[in-house]
Amino acid sequence: MKKQRKDDLETVYLAYAKPLYFYLLKLTGSDSIAEELVQETFYRATLSLDLYDGRQVKSWLYKVARNTYMDEWRKRKRWKWVPLYDYLSNSEEYVSPYGVPEEDLLNQEKSGEIQDISLLLPENYRTILYLREYEEFSYEEIAETLEITLDQVKVTIHRARQRFKQLADRLGKDFDRSGKDGME
Structure with a gap:
């Protein structure tokens, strides 16, 4: 991979990994699945980077993330298991010092x-x-x-x-x- 392309991809990852994680977390309700889907999103984005036509990166990445989520949802639906909500993730206690x-x-x-x-x-x-x-x-x-x-x-x-x-x-x-x- 050329150095410029690698630097561009790293910049995009640092800018959008966290927002994509929260987007996918809202869709899936599961921390672990959201993390997996973020990785899959960037993997797919890397593979299709040459096909990308230069539109806004943010919209393009969210489109890739949504398609990744939909593929995962269909795959899990086939197995009759769709994690709509991860109740365990809400059992953590959050106490603000302020x-x-x-x-x-x-x-x-x-x-x-x-x-x-x-x-x-x-x-x-x-x-x-x-x-x-x-x-x-x-x-x-x-x-x-x-x-x-x-x-x-x-x-x-x-x-x-x-x-x-x-x-x-x-x-x-x-x-x-x-x-x-x-x-x-």
């Missing part, structure tokens, strides 16, 4: 509730809300990443937010319109 511990606990609880509700959404709704609310993608970046039109992005975000609110209402939870209150 602020009021009760507030931290309430924020964690709200974040967990948001994640629980998000896991009830169809994959396309989870993905589009994650990209918009967590990663703060523009509508144009979402359209490019998911390979859909700008109008489809707007409609899908609207429907995903409505569905999220319906589920939250049904479960007796109260979040603002975007669901960002407790999102990390």
Whole structure:
């Protein structure tokens, strides 16, 4: 591998490995699977780097990550086992040395509730809300990443937010319109 290409790949990895991990963690609900999928994403990105046409790296990598997730999901579905949520990862205790511990606990609880509700959404709704609310993608970046039109992005975000609110209402939870209150 040429030195320039290796340096470029390393720069991209350092910039996007952590955000991709959190994206895949939200999709899978499992730390270990998210880690594996990040590695697979960069492996696939490395293999297809020559085919990459120079669009925005961020959108391209998220597209590769989503495709990697979908492949893994299909493979696990074939074996009738899909880890929708890793309850053990939420059993860890988080105590902040700053602020009021009760507030931290309430924020964690709200974040967990948001994640629980998000896991009830169809994959396309989870993905589009994650990209918009967590990663703060523009509508144009979402359209490019998911390979859909700008109008489809707007409609899908609207429907995903409505569905999220319906589920939250049904479960007796109260979040603002975007669901960002407790999102990390």
